[in-house]
Amino acid sequence: MPRPTRESYGDQKPPFSYIALTAMAIWSSPERMLPLSEIYRFITDRFPYYRRNTQRWQNSLRHNLSFNDCFVKVPRRPDRPGKGAYWTLHPHAFDMFENGSLLRRRKRFKLHKGEKDSLNAELTALASFNRAFLARQAGAPPPPPSMPSGTLYTPTSSFMSRPSPEPPEVVGATALLPIGPRPRRAFTIDALLEPEPRRSSPSPPLIPPLQPHCPLPLPPPYLLAAQRYHAELLAGLQQSCLPPLWTWRDTSQLSHYTLNS
């Protein structure tokens, strides 16, 4: 645990809003996304002021996470078990802070209803996708490595067996992007298990993941599919985010930030 130095704000309240503090935490992480507990830890590690009255400010921070559209809750990958979801920044929310001042935003970032709906549909589809994989993992033994990559997923778990008009091999994606301009592959396990995302038109190359999680024993196909989805999501987020918004000015204490121009 870092000790406060005379360079830090010490016990004084840092001149950053909760939104700014949360954005710093998210942005400082390698994957640009953090669970809630890690956001807490980032703040308490660097700003001693927030080591007291934790109930109060953490409630406020959670309020900000839910209330502000600039924060996006991303479901955990099935191979990353843990509590709570990951929080990241919306790709369109990076001009919130004007001229390097993290003290107050230029304007509130607010999504229109259509954008919000399609984003929520996509994220709930991802959550359903993850749950389906977990259910399959728990119910049936992991698929043999010889499983053909085009194998359709037949839902067997209880939560998938609700009466539904759509084909059963579509996992929770019935409402995926009914409106909205972003084209994306059909969110079926079949589509995600394909070796390469086929793109009808040449699209800009995706930014490679910062930390490719690819252990030597190759994970089963459904894990690859989930990883690919998250990689695409992350790449999409990063395309409008690079280069990093701010850097540390004091690397020993990490309490002062400067915004890159």
Added chain:
DNA sequence: GCTTGTTTACAATAAG
């Protein structure tokens, strides 16, 4: 019971 997350309500403060 605790953590995470959502939501409403209202006070406080900065910005225009």
Added chain:
DNA sequence: CTTATTGTAAACAAGC
């Protein structure tokens, strides 16, 4: 002064 943004409290649900 008016409005927009931020901070705080609180009720509540879901999941572990």
